[in-house]
Structure formats: C-alpha cells, structure tokens
Amino acid sequence: MTPFQKLAGLVVLILVLMASAAGVTWQVQDWRYGKQLAEIGKAQALAIAEAGNTARQEEQRRQSVVNKEASDAREQNKAAGVDAGTADAAGERLHVEAGKFAATACSDPGAAQRSASATRAAMVLSELFQRADKRAGELAAAYDKARIAGLACEAISAGLR
Numbered sequence: 001m002t003p004f005q006k007l008a009g010l011v012v013l014i015l016v017l018m019a020s021a022a023g024v025t026w027q028v029q030d031w032r033y034g035k036q037l038a039e040i041g042k043a044q045a046l047a048i049a050e051a052g053n054t055a056r057q058e059e060q061r062r063q064s065v066v067n068k069e070a071s072d073a074r075e076q077n078k079a080a081g082v083d084a085g086t087a088d089a090a091g092e093r094l095h096v097e098a099g100k101f102a103a104t105a106c107s108d109p110g111a112a113q114r115s116a117s118a119t120r121a122a123m124v125l126s127e128l129f130q131r132a133d134k135r136a137g138e139l140a141a142a143y144d145k146a147r148i149a150g151l152a153c154e155a156i157s158a159g160l161r
Contacts, residue, residue, distance in 0.1 A: 065159035073152035080144040084137065091133050098126045 001009075101122070 062160050066156050069152045069155045069159065072155075073148050076148045077145060080141070080148065084141045084144070087140075088137055091137060095126070095130045095133070098129060099123075101126075
C-alpha cells in the first residue's frame with residue numbers, strides 16, 4: 001500500500017468516525033429534547049385543562065348571579081303588581097265616593113239653579129280626577145317595572161365584575 005492510499009484510508013476512517021459520532025450525538029439530543037418536549041406538552045395540556053375549568057367556573061358564577069338577580073326582579077315585580085292592585089282598588093272606592101259626593105254636593109233646595117251647574121261641575125271634576133288617577137297608576141306601574149329592571153341590571157353588572 002502506498003502512503004497516499006494509507007492517508008486516504010485514514011481520512012475516510014476519520015470521516016466515517018466523525019459521521020457516526022455526529023449521528024450518535026444527533027440521536028442522543030433527539031432523545032433528550034424529545035423528553036423535554038413531551039414534558040412541555042404535558043404541562044401545556046394541564047394548563048389548558050386548568051384554564052378551561054377556571055373559565056367554566058367563572059361562567060357558572062356569572063350565570064348564578066344573573067339567575068339570582070332575575071329571580072329577585074321577578075319577585076319584586078310580583079310585589080309591585082300586588083301593590084298596584086291594592087292601590088287600584090282603593091282608587092276605585094275613592095272614585096265611587098267622589099261620584100256620590102258630586103251627585104249630592106249641591107242639594108240645597110233654595111239654590112236650585114246654582115245647584116244644577118255646580119253638580120255638573122262636580123261631576124266633570126270627578127271624571128277628571130278618575131282619569132288622572134288611572135293614568136297616575138299606569139305611570140307608577142311602568143316606573144316600578146323600569147326601576148326594578150334598572151336595579152337588577154346594575155346588580156348583575158356589579159356581580160359580573
């Protein structure tokens with residue numbers, strides 16, 4: 001064998017050893033980083049699951065706040081409806097009494113002419129009073145509903161923060 005062939009063989013041997021060392025190093029790095037990547041993947045999966053659980057609990061808490069406030073608002077609306085019914089009944093009794101009073105307001109036999117016009121005026125005033133009272137009741141009921149809804153909305157908003 002010539003010295004050139006020996007040198008070429010030695011170079012080839014060194015190259016083969018370097019290539020196999022690089023391959024082994026590559027494989028070891030792959031195993032090491034593969035384990036690290038697997039651990040990172042597990043940690044991410046746990047973090048995603050925990051974030052999902054946290055978000056679900058927060059959504060349930062918020063829904064509970066909304067449901068509670070809606071239930072409270074319904075109860076308040078029922079109470080306001082009962083109060084409005086009571087006020088309407090009292091108003092009706094008052095209207096009946098006002099009508100009776102208007103009919104007998106001017107029953108002085110000495111002032112017959114004046115009595116007829118006074119009776120008409122009392123009847124007109126009684127009718128106006130009845131209309132105004134009815135409208136006031138409607139407005140009060142609408143105000144009660146709007147107020148209850150507004151307070152429920154504020155409570156829900158505060159509960160969601």
